[in-house]
Amino acid sequence: MRMFKASNDVSGIDKKTLPVELIPLNSIQLSRGLLNFTIIQSKLDWILPYWAEQQYNPKSQSFIPRSHIGLSINVTHRNWTGVGNPDCPIEPIVDPKGLVMPFKNGWSLDVWVELDDKIFYPSRSGKVFQNLVNDLPIVETVFELEEIDFKLTTYTIGTSLFHQASSSNISSKKINLRIIFSVRPFNPEGISLLKDIQYIEEENCFLLENTNKVYFNSKPNLVHCSTYKEGDVGTILTKDKKISRKSYSSCEQKLASAIACFDFELKESESGIVEASIPLVKNGKISNSNKSDIISYWENILTEGTAINTPDEKLNSILRASLSTLVMLTDDNTITAGPFTYHQFWFRDAAYMIWALDNFGFKKYTRRIIESYKKFQLPDGYFRSQKGEWDSNGQALWSVYQHYSLYKDEEFLSNFFNSLFLGIKWIKNKRLTENSFKNEPFFGLLPLGLSAEHLGLADHYFWDNFWSLAGLKSFMEICKILNKEKEFVYVQRLYDDFSQNLDKAINYIQKKYSLDSLPASPFRNIDCGMIGNVCVSYPLQLFEANDNRVQSTLKTIEENYFVDGLFFQNFIHSGMNLYLTLQIAHSYLYAGNRKKFLELFNSVISTASPTLNFPEAIHPITRGGVMGDGHHGWVAAEIALAIHDVFIFERTNKPEKEFIFLQGIPKEWFFTELGFNINNAITSIGKLTIRVFSEDKVITLKINCLENSDSKARWFIHLPFKEINIVEGKNQIRKTNCKESEVELEVKPGNINLKFLV
Numbered sequence: 064m065r066m067f068k069a070s071n072d073v074s075g076i077d078k079k080t081l082p083v084e085l086i087p088l089n090s091i092q093l094s095r096g097l098l099n100f101t102i103i104q105s106k107l108d109w110i111l112p113y114w115a116e117q118q119y120n121p122k123s124q125s126f127i128p129r130s131h132i133g134l135s136i137n138v139t140h141r142n143w144t145g146v147g148n149p150d151c152p153i154e155p156i157v158d159p160k161g162l163v164m165p166f167k168n169g170w171s172l173d174v175w176v177e178l179d180d181k182i183f184y185p186s187r188s189g190k191v192f193q194n195l196v197n198d199l200p201i202v203e204t205v206f207e208l209e210e211i212d213f214k215l216t217t218y219t220i221g222t223s224l225f226h227q228a229s230s231s232n233i234s235s236k237k238i239n240l241r242i243i244f245s246v247r248p249f250n251p252e253g254i255s256l257l258k259d260i261q262y263i264e265e266e267n268c269f270l271l272e273n274t275n276k277v278y279f280n281s282k283p284n285l286v287h288c289s290t291y292k293e294g295d296v297g298t299i300l301t302k303d304k305k306i307s308r309k310s311y312s313s314c315e316q317k318l319a320s321a322i323a324c325f326d327f328e329l330k331e332s333e334s335g336i337v338e339a340s341i342p343l344v345k346n347g348k349i350s351n352s353n354k355s356d357i358i359s360y361w362e363n364i365l366t367e368g369t370a371i372n373t374p375d376e377k378l379n380s381i382l383r384a385s386l387s388t389l390v391m392l393t394d395d396n397t398i399t400a401g402p403f404t405y406h407q408f409w410f411r412d413a414a415y416m417i418w419a420l421d422n423f424g425f426k427k428y429t430r431r432i433i434e435s436y437k438k439f440q441l442p443d444g445y446f447r448s449q450k451g452e453w454d455s456n457g458q459a460l461w462s463v464y465q466h467y468s469l470y471k472d473e474e475f476l477s478n479f480f481n482s483l484f485l486g487i488k489w490i491k492n493k494r495l496t497e498n499s500f501k502n503e504p505f506f507g508l509l510p511l512g513l514s515a516e517h518l519g520l521a522d523h524y525f526w527d528n529f530w531s532l533a534g535l536k537s538f539m540e541i542c543k544i545l546n547k548e549k550e551f552v553y554v555q556r557l558y559d560d561f562s563q564n565l566d567k568a569i570n571y572i573q574k575k576y577s578l579d580s581l582p583a584s585p586f587r588n589i590d591c592g593m594i595g596n597v598c599v600s601y602p603l604q605l606f607e608a609n610d611n612r613v614q615s616t617l618k619t620i621e622e623n624y625f626v627d628g629l630f631f632q633n634f635i636h637s638g639m640n641l642y643l644t645l646q647i648a649h650s651y652l653y654a655g656n657r658k659k660f661l662e663l664f665n666s667v668i669s670t671a672s673p674t675l676n677f678p679e680a681i682h683p684i685t686r687g688g689v690m691g692d693g694h695h696g697w698v699a700a701e702i703a704l705a706i707h708d709v710f711i712f713e714r715t716n717k718p719e720k721e722f723i724f725l726q727g728i729p730k731e732w733f734f735t736e737l738g739f740n741i742n743n744a745i746t747s748i749g750k751l752t753i754r755v756f757s758e759d760k761v762i763t764l765k766i767n768c769l770e771n772s773d774s775k776a777r778w779f780i781h782l783p784f785k786e787i788n789i790v791e792g793k794n795q796i797r798k799t800n801c802k803e804s805e806v807e808l809e810v811k812p813g814n815i816n817l818k819f820l821v
Contacts (some may be wrong), residue, residue, distance in 0.1 A: 064290040068534060075518075076235070080450075089110075092271060095253050097134055098136040100586040103115055109635075110295060111249065114141070114251060116186050116187055118135075129336070137387070137689050139689065140347060141679075141687065141691070141693040142694075143158045143159070143193075143402075143403065143694055144694055145391055146219055147392075148357075149390050151220070153165075154392070155405065156403050156458075159254030159353075159673075160188075160191050160214045165341045169250065172226060173245045174226075174228050174245060175245060176230070177241035178239075182297075182300065185204070192205045193674050197383075197672050198379075199361040199362075200218065200219070201217070201389065202216070202674055213231075214229055215228050218357050219343070222338065222343045222344045224256070225339075226340075227338040227354075228338070230242065231333070232334070234331065237331070238264075241281040242335065242337050243322050244279070244322065244615070246260055248317070248319040252403075256317035256512045258317045259272055263312070264559075276341065277340075277555070279662075281325065285323075286308055286310055288308050288321040290314035291316040291319075292314075292315075297320075314426050330334035346529045348807075351627070362567050367425070368743070369424045369742065385698075385700075389416055389700060393432065398428075401694055405695070408448050409527075410446060410448050410458040412778065415642075417429045417466070419707075421466055424743060424745050426469075444636075446458075453510065453514060454524075454530040457527075457531040458530055463476070463483060464468070464537035464538070480541070483541065486534070487534070490557075491557055504523075505523040505567070505585050506564060509524075509528055509531060517635055519583065524584050524592075525569070529565075530598065532561060533603040535599070536605075539554050571585055576589075578615075579615035581599070583595055589623065589630070591620075591634060600649075601649040602704075604714065604716040608654035608813075609654050611654075613650065614654070638681050639680060640681075641680065641695075645663070645701035649704070652726055652727045657728075661729055666773065670686065676695070691739035710725065711723065711753065720775070720776035722777070724780045725780055725782065726781045730783040732755070733783075738754060743769065749769065751769065752766070753765070754767075765816050765817075778807050778811070782803065782806075783805060786806065792815065795816070796808050
């Protein structure tokens with residue numbers, strides 16, 4: 064009891080700061096960890112999910128001893144791919160070996176192949192490969208077998224999941240093939256309780272827990288349902304070739320499993336197909352659409368927004384997949400951080416994800432999500448998605464203004480104004496300004512809290528306060544737009560007072576430890592939690608990107624908390640975190656450091672899964688996911704924003720608008736004949752199209768304004784060359800500046816047509 068008490072005291076968590084909304088998520092993970100520990104190690108002859116096959120294999124790099132820990136959790140291969148769509152609130156996931164989990168925390172569907180009396184189990188084989196169809200949420204899983212081409216295709220249409228197994232005889236002889244669909248009491252996090260399975264012959268489907276149905280497009284030759292005591296159907300099938308048909312099982316231990324076997328006799332070049340379909344909503348009916356329909360559906364979505372084409376085809380694919388991920392994770396009027404572990408709403412993740420979607424023109428999704436913010440607001444003004452997280456009000460205020468800055472809808476702002484002003488008052492009232500705190504380093508700051516869990520134990524995080532200041536700053540801009548002079552004065556005073564208190568807290572801790580960089584709070588020396596302070600540069604631009612405190616923070620983080628070119632977060636994540644690495648990269652981009660930006664950006668891109676997505680954090684040895692969702696929405700947002708901003712971004716901390724073009728473009732792209740371009744780029748001064756290409760050693764750079772641009776704005780073009788010779792368009796250049804192997808051109812806003820030699 065003394066140790067438990069000490070642990071709680073050190074954590075700083077109490078009733079006020081405990082995020083109760085996360086208790087279900089954590090309790091399910093921990094209880095499943097206990098269940099995994101209890102069952103899996105005693106049933107290693109069962110056909111387990113890929114992560115467990117690896118993590119329990121003493122010859123694998125993923126092996127983890129269990130000892131007295133008492134919990135067994137997937138912390139080596141948290142990788143999966145969501146296959147949802149924005150018209151359905153459920154996103155099924157596919158693991159790296161083709162195991163499909165239709166419902167969150169539920170059972171899974173696996174596919175095995177029997178050929179020449181040998182059964183191929185994908186979770187136990189290295190001969191399984193995956194890819195996306197057209198970079199869309201359509202997963203193909205290919206089994207490498209000698210005599211047949213075999214692949215699984217998994218996708219959703221509307222509220223239906225389709226999982227198709229197709230095989231083709233590529234040998235010169237006739238073969239006997241069995242395709243086996245197996246219902247598994249497992250998922251990519253471990254055991255999933257499943258009591259009852261019944262095969263209903265009239266409907267040709269499995270009925271699970273008297274709730275969910277798995278339909279097949281043809282009649283199976285054999286069906287068998289099993290219980291924990293009888294053994295795994297996979298084991299039974301291997302040992303007993305004359306397995307009896309049993310169409311129902313009810314398992315006391317809730318570990319039922321089942322198979323449906325489909326037999327084919329294929330001549331040379333003949334094919335066999337079996338398709339399972341699953342309604343994802345109650346009383347849902349199976350859609351009649353097919354794969355070509357879902358491709359058209361997604362292509363129509365993606366062509367609505369900003370389009371970017373680069374000479375790097377893999378990068379183009381990753382961008383399309385990332386945008387598909389962001390759209391997929393919109394569920395009507397909310398957005399979730401992932402399809403499985405993080406399938407719930409956070410203001411924190413949403414701020415970045417919505418900003419990415421807004422920048423790519425997906426207003427029809429983001430507007431309804433932002434408008435739903437009001438339903439999260441408590442009567443005291445707190446925008447609450449999780450209790451005890453004090454960054455959310457700033458994120459809500461910032462998101463509303465950023466959305467307006469691109470789409471210029473004053474009615475939208477007016478309808479939101481009272482709610483936002485109430486949010487401002489919450490920030491004011493939440494600050495610790497009582498006289499009893501006058502001599503404390505945190506005076507005037509927000510209370511102790513967990514904030515983003517990757518920062519560490521409960522503390523007075525600068526991250527929370529930076530976001531609150533950004534919210535106040537955003538609201539002041541809103542007041543200007545709506546001519547709310549009284550409210551503007553109120554918030555201006557609040558902002559100035561808050562800024563002064565925050566500066567005092569920063570100066571206090573810097574002086575105490577002789578620091579140039581920004582630690583995580585007024586009580587911390589440097590540690591990996593200081594990553595939260597990168598937000599002052601990107602995306603908030605509260606400090607100049609080249610501010611010594613920002614640059615020192617970036618340098619300190621790189622020198623102390625990087626592994627293999629990626630930021631390694633020791634708190635909670637205990638892995639190489641990708642979206643945090645990209646935030647550091649983005650800060651370098653804003654500071655004009657093209658080389659550092661590209662170095663870090665390319666390190667992240669190199670970790671893409673075969674299905675072009677990313678887990679929250681990566682294991683330094685297995686390179687599998689170790690934390691959170693295996694298909695992470697925040698990472699997708701950071702990738703999309705980074706690719707967008709290498710073409711164009713706005714400096715928002717200047718008295719007048721400043722737009723920076725081509726700051727992060729690699730030098731080699733300028734010399735490709737097809738070039739690179741961004742079309743229908745949405746900015747606060749209207750839509751722009753930028754195209755760059757090379758012909759006969761002459762580089763042509765064109766910027767076309769698709770709407771009237773703001774002539775008062777300042778435009779800067781950054782080129783990765785020591786020197787250029789202008790061939791055409793000199794009259795469009797206001798000023799030329801050369802520094803550190805970079806040519807900076809200040810050009811007149813409007814249509815630009817420059818031709819130059821390097």
